[in-house]
Amino acid sequence: MKKLLLWLILLNLITIVPILVLAQENAPIDDALIGSEGIGDPYYPSMGNGGYDVQHYDLMLDVDMNARQIRATTIISAIATQPLAQFNLDFADLIISALSVDDQPAEYDQIEGELVIRPTAIIAPNTRFTVTVTYASHPNMERLGSWYFYDGGVMVAGEPQGASGWYPVNEHPSDKATYRYCVTVDDEYVVGANGTQERVTAQDGRTTYCWSSQDPMSSYLTTIAIGDFNIVTDKTRNGIPIRNYFTVNAPDDILNDFDLQADMIDFFETVFGPYPFEAYGAVVHNLELGFALETQTLSTFGIAFADESIIAHELAHQWFGNAVSPAAWQH
Numbered sequence: 013m014k015k016l017l018l019w020l021i022l023l024n025l026i027t028i029v030p031i032l033v034l035a036q037e038n039a040p041i042d043d044a045l046i047g048s049e050g051i052g053d054p055y056y057p058s059m060g061n062g063g064y065d066v067q068h069y070d071l072m073l074d075v076d077m078n079a080r081q082i083r084a085t086t087i088i089s090a091i092a093t094q095p096l097a098q099f100n101l102d103f104a105d106l107i108i109s110a111l112s113v114d115d116q117p118a119e120y121d122q123i124e125g126e127l128v129i130r131p132t133a134i135i136a137p138n139t140r141f142t143v144t145v146t147y148a149s150h151p152n153m154e155r156l157g158s159w160y161f162y163d164g165g166v167m168v169a170g171e172p173q174g175a176s177g178w179y180p181v182n183e184h185p186s187d188k189a190t191y192r193y194c195v196t197v198d199d200e201y202v203v204g205a206n207g208t209q210e211r212v213t214a215q216d217g218r219t220t221y222c223w224s225s226q227d228p229m230s231s232y233l234t235t236i237a238i239g240d241f242n243i244v245t246d247k248t249r250n251g252i253p254i255r256n257y258f259t260v261n262a263p264d265d266i267l268n269d270f271d272l273q274a275d276m277i278d279f280f281e282t283v284f285g286p287y288p289f290e291a292y293g294a295v296v297h298n299l300e301l302g303f304a305l306e307t308q309t310l311s312t313f314g315i316a317f318a319d320e321s322i323i324a325h326e327l328a329h330q331w332f333g334n335a336v337s338p339a340a341w342q343h
């Protein structure tokens with residue numbers, strides 16, 4: 013009788029335990045604990061996400077120029093603005109190999125440009141948390157959102173949404189953050205980016221360039237430039253460093269106009285006020301672009317769309333558009 017009772021108890025446990033586990037996994041999450049899948053932009057309802065405020069992005073990118081592939085880890089430091097049992101990041105269909113929240117592996121789904129994350133524990137409001145995502149792009153993809161592999165280089169320019177093509181992000185200018193990138197490439201390439209170059213380390217035929225931006229930046233203004241560049245430096249009257257990344261293939265008549273940038277900043281400062289960032293400069297890619305973009309502290313140009321007025325236009329955007337930025341895309 014005792015034995016039979018024991019068996020009955022065991023049988024019950026065996027059947028009940030899986031049901032409990034299943035019930036837990038499928039339990040609907042209270043709406044009050046879910047960060048919204050859009051930040052509330054009337055033009056782009058799914059752009060950005062609610063429930064948190066990103067402070068900093070730390071990107072480590074290994075770039076294979078031959079395979080046209082990136083392998084990366086992005087660490088996002090954010091502050092919760094509500095209790096979060098689930099929240100979203102904007103992210104394209106890159107291949108995720110690991111994802112954790114505060115160093116604990118978290119559940120996630122990738123659904124049409126939204127990365128839906130469920131941490132193991134509910135994040136309390138006003139607490140800082142980190143999301144670490146390790147991923148790779150599919151090989152031989154020419155474009156990853158704003159990231160563009162061309163022959164001998166990479167250009168990154170994408171307004172308004174293109175950043176989520178190469179890193180997980182709260183993709184909206186109303187959630188600006190500081191950034192740091194460390195980009196590893198084969199030795200023959202040079203890497204320029206937003207902000208200030210921190211350090212360069214070389215090992216086994218590969219070189220890692222680290223760049224940091226001390227001022228908050230909208231994600232559409234993030235840029236990384238990879239190529240064969242001549243680096244040309246200058247300084248404004250007030251000591252703002254200028255570092256230009258000119259493709260070695262740029263015709264001289266195009267480059268001459270960029271010599272005016274220091275004078276332009278000196279003049280704009282008398283009209284707009286102090287230059288708002290730590291540095292300025294232009295990258296000129298070996299591409300015949302039909303546009304230019306005011307990527308923060310390092311405006312992006314090609315060899316075919318870069319005259320004095322366009323150079324002045326992208327520079328003026330550093331004050332208007334970049335330092336003072338859109339709260340929503342209709343403005």
Ligand SMILES: [Zn+2]
Nearest residue numbers: 306325326329
């Ligand atoms: Zn413009």
